[in-house]
Amino acid sequence: MANTTLSQRPNTASRTTVFLKLLMATSGAVFVLYVLLHMYGNLKALWGEEAFNEYAHHLRTILMPMLPYGGLLWIIRVVLIVGVVAHVYAAFKLWSRANHARPTRYAVASASKAALKSKMMRWGGVALLAFIIWHLLQFTIVKFNVNGDVSGPDVENNPFGLLHAAFQVWWVVLIYVVALIALGMHLFHGVWSMAQTCGWTSTASRRKAWKTIGAVIALVVSIGFIIPPLAIAFGAI
Numbered sequence: 332m333a334n335t336t337l338s339q340r341p342n343t344a345s346r347t348t349v350f351l352k353l354l355m356a357t358s359g360a361v362f363v364l365y366v367l368l369h370m371y372g373n374l375k376a377l378w379g380e381e382a383f384n385e386y387a388h389h390l391r392t393i394l395m396p397m398l399p400y401g402g403l404l405w406i407i408r409v410v411l412i413v414g415v416v417a418h419v420y421a422a423f424k425l426w427s428r429a430n431h432a433r434p435t436r437y438a439v440a441s442a443s444k445a446a447l448k449s450k451m452m453r454w455g456g457v458a459l460l461a462f463i464i465w466h467l468l469q470f471t472i473v474k475f476n477v478n479g480d481v482s483g484p485d486v487e488n489n490p491f492g493l494l495h496a497a498f499q500v501w502w503v504v505l506i507y508v509v510a511l512i513a514l515g516m517h518l519f520h521g522v523w524s525m526a527q528t529c530g531w532t533s534t535a536s537r538r539k540a541w542k543t544i545g546a547v548i549a550l551v552v553s554i555g556f557i558i559p560p561l562a563i564a565f566g567a568i
């Protein structure tokens with residue numbers, strides 16, 4: 332009887348760990364898709380006010396009249412909110428499990444690099460969450476003009492104006508540059524962890540391929556996102 336209980340405990344624990352990691356991997360994959368699409372959309376700002384505002388308007392009319400105005404945007408919002416809740420829940424569960432695990436001497440000696448990586452992922456993730464809250468307040472929920480110009484852009488009808496006003500301010504540009512470097516690092520390690528969780532890193536060539544895929548996604552997203560703010564800050568658009 333005692334044996335059964337003992338042998339069941341690690342099984343249940345490791346099954347829960349696998350489930351939590353799969354939850355992180357799946358929600359993470361949804362975020363990768365979203366940031367790629369969002370980054371691509373933001374690049375429309377390079378074509379100027381009319382192109383960007385037309386794109387922002389088009390986002391709200393996709394699948395009309397099957398969906399109401401802004402319907403697809405709301406579906407995406409719900410998917411993202413569910414994804415964030417799942418990702419953060421699984422991260423904190425895994426975090427507290429790792430803290431409660433009793434380290435063996437082997438684990439302590441061999442895991443310092445992995446421990447640094449998971450520390451970076453955890454604190455980087457917390458910083459990204461703070462950035463996303465700021466970002467949503469700035470561009471979606473409150474839509475405020477950081478330079479305090481109350482006669483600034485008509486935020487409802489001119490999203491380009493809001494973007495343009497925001498990136499005239501050097502510290503806003505700095506927040507975005509730092510956040511996008513953090514996002515790049517998070518994506519690089521996140522893509523690798525997802526591949527490991529899914530068992531796609533069993534051979535040297537697969538490991539190399541996933542490192543490359545992670546690096547390409549991280550670079551494309553970070554550089555693609557940062558181009559419009561820098562172009563605005565340096566007066567190119």
Ligand code: HEM
Nearest residue numbers: 366369373387408463466470471490494507514556557560
């Ligand atoms: C330079 C970088 C970025 C710029 C200039 C930017 C710009 C914008 C703008 C203008 C909106 C409002 C869109 C609209 O209402 O039509 C928006 C919404 C949003 N952004 Fe970003 N974004 C950036 C980076 C990011 C990143 C890195 C993330 C996530 C990791 C993100 C997540 C979101 C989300 C979730 C929304 C809300 C969409 C909605 O429900 O309306 N953005 N962004």
